[in-house]
Amino acid sequence: MKNREVVEKWVECFNRADIDGLCELYHQDAINHQVVTEPSNGLEEIRKLFEIEFGRAKMVCQVQKIHDAGDWIILEWSDPAGLRGCGIFHIIDSRIAYQRGYFDQLSFFRSQGLGIPDEYLNLR
Template sequence: MILRPGVALPTKAAPPPTMGKTPVEICCSIGRIIAHVPWRTPKRKIAMTELTDKRPAAVVRAWIERFNAADPDGIAALYHADAINHQVVFAPVEGRTAIREMFAREFAAARMVCIPDILHEAGDAAILEWRDPKGRRGCGFFTVRGGLITFQRGYWDRQSFQVKG
């Protein structure tokens, strides 16, 4: 502001446009922040018929709930028939049936929990930053079209999951 003689100073400045927003909300300009820690999981299961919100973030929220319930049928129902799930430490898995079988195997092998830290949504994509109860971290990229996941890519450190403890 340039001050000139005879011009009064404003008595109260307007608050900055970032006032009252979290640092993540301020920094995120590519999409909307949908969730931020702490995550609160609903106490009841969401049936597929209740999934009326087809936006990517809503579909990923349902995915998290079904993942944490170790429900291979429920989670598979969120994928398109020709979907691809590529966890980068493994070969891509193609098709809803194969994706269901992958989750059934993984759920039978270990108790897995996804605690979302941040869920971003931009267009037909949702980006999930997550951790598990032991502090291991990863992120998932979901493409959602017509309320179904058509592509998922997951990044996590395989070696950290192989360490005992």
């Protein structure tokens, strides 16, 4: 699978809340760092991140633009409520080795009708 296709598949799985499908796209020792929380290190923590997030909210990723820079793919996205963000993926051997996500957490909670927790995530 080409690197861009990995991210396109990631979006498909994300929009189905398909945690198993998402996890298949990551290396075992991958890092997923959403800037609103501490990095998730390794597949077990990444799975837990998705379980928590899909358990709390209905999330939809609408692709605005995909920038292909070889091993690095940048995904600009929005959701139906108007939230916008950006994901940066480092792809090695057709798997995500590193992901970094940028979005406004407060706007996310408000758009989902969620209360703002004292602590966003506690994976450890």
